[in-house]
């Protein structure tokens with residue numbers, strides 16, 4: 001499903017956090033959403049996920065305005081928030097049952113088993129969330145985000161705080177989950193972008209600085225690494 005964001009503007013008090021943010025991207029791409037701390041990535045993602053109300057501007061998922069049909073668009077969006085808030089005292093199964101109930105799934109049991117397999121949680125499914133390693137907590141967060149089989153995934157820093165092995169595992173999982181989805185993923189890891197993204201969007205001080213396909217990087221920014229490009233666009 002495509003994502004269209006048009007002239008999204010948002011203030012927190014007097015601070016203009018998003019300043020006419022505009023971008024669009026077609027279906028089935030992994031888009032790396034990059035920017036320094038405080039650039040406005042999470043604010044944009046929360047707005048797209050329908051968690052923050054739109055102050056001005058428009059967001060469309062597959063052509064549908066998220067304000068006009070918020071229930072329908074929420075059915076199509078899976079969201080993994082930054083810091084992955086989970087209920088630590090719940091068992092993995094219970095957390096997924098809760099999530100399935102929120103989405104009023106018709107066949108929760110079979111879907112829960114499906115996402116446990118998809119997220120590689122088979123061996124950990126009988127543990128409490130607080131007993132899991134950070135990497136497995138992240139898998140639970142991803143399983144929650146995909147429980148309703150959304151076509152768009154919004155992942156806010158999904159690999160932050162993980163060790164290098166877990167980062168590789170979660171990246172691989174995102175790649176697998178992304179096969180029939182559009183994924184908007186924020187990260188501060190430039191290798192991550194090169195490893196899994198098709199397209200890059202850079203935001204700085206609430207403004208979109210550039211959007212390009214990773215394949216076009218060498219032509220657009222000759223001899224520059226992703227890090228160089230990041231610094232160039234955000235200093």
Ligand SMILES: Nc1ncnc2c1ncn2[C@@H]1O[C@H](COP(=O)(O)OP(=O)(O)OP(=O)(O)O)[C@@H](O)[C@H]1O
Pocket residue numbers: 012017035036037038039040041042043044082
């Ligand atoms: N609830 C809030 N109230 C006031 N200001 C906020 C709130 N949420 C975010 N901000 C401010 O809005 C700006 C953008 O924040 P946002 O979290 O969107 O940035 P980000 O690009 O996701 O940063 P990070 O990489 O650190 O997660 C920051 O200056 C932040 O302090």
